Amino acid sequence: MTGAALRIEDFAAGYRGRDIVTGVTMAPIAPGTLLALVGPNAAGKSTLLKGLAGLVRTRGRLVLGGVDLAAASAARRAGLVGFMPQALPRAIRLTALESVVGALKAGAGLAPDDGDGRAPERRAAEALERCGVLGVAMTPLEALSGGQRQLVSLAQAVVRAPRLLLLDEPTSALDPRHQNAVMTLARDLASEGRIVVVVLHDLGLAARFANRIAVLRAGRLHSEGPAAMVLTPAMLAEVYGVEGRVERCSRGTLQVLVDGVATPAAQASQNPAAM
Ligand SMILES: Nc1ncnc2c1ncn2[C@@H]1O[C@H](COP(=O)(O)OP(=O)(O)OP(=O)(O)O)[C@@H](O)[C@H]1O
16 A cells, blocks of 8 residues: 555745745655544644645755655646645635535536536435535535535545645534544544544544654644653643643543643753754
8 A cells, every 4th residue: 555655754834935834744745544643723734734735935845646746737736636625715605515516516527526427416415414414405505514525625625535635624623523523534534544634722632533643843743643642741742832641531432621821940851952
């Protein structure tokens, strides 16, 4: 499966001549992986995700299963990569179903499973059902709640069954049950052989669902690996500036508990390079 992996090497992404994220190199990401991208506000998570989606200026190597995404046309990329933005614009005069059909048609003929004979409306309805919002299929987007809009946005990203799925804070507007449902769906989509990269602020959700966690700090990759390796009190102090504990709950999953703001001395001792 390594041939189908996503390779990110010395990757940079930014806006109008200014790099926000630089020098990101990760171990190859195999199909089946759910990677959580975490880090403080303004660390560059969304910018990195947009760079992976080809939506902002990038430099460096970005290869998916032998396809050089960095050099691929927008049309080729659209067939391979699905992107769910942080916020879906409200003022779109479409129903939820129409918006997902629109997302499907925008990539028509590009996705590997296109032309399977099913009508676009049926595929869109299936995507809405998978995301738990089939019930609002005929509702205009502007009449949906924030959480419902987020789930419709997720349906727009998954409807073409892309090999690489990039989700920017897909749980930020959701209650705990729906957070759980979306993360379970993300994990299922990964287990079907896709690569799913999810930006999250909730480190507990990342620990529960992701196979790997990548931590971004000030536009650089701070650390990357399995939750038990990455989520440590030292990382919490260095990256987030908080004093915290990482404990295993009775069900075996990791819990991140924040006790307060780290003292400057505690932060500095964790991060001599910053002195
Ligand atoms: N369109 C843009 N043009 C110029 N700079 C931008 C643009 N979008 C974001 N930035 C800057 O890039 C930096 C990183 O922003 P980004 O949204 O990638 O961070 P983030 O880690 O996703 O943050 P958050 O957790 O707050 O959503 C910020 O300093 C931000 O001001």
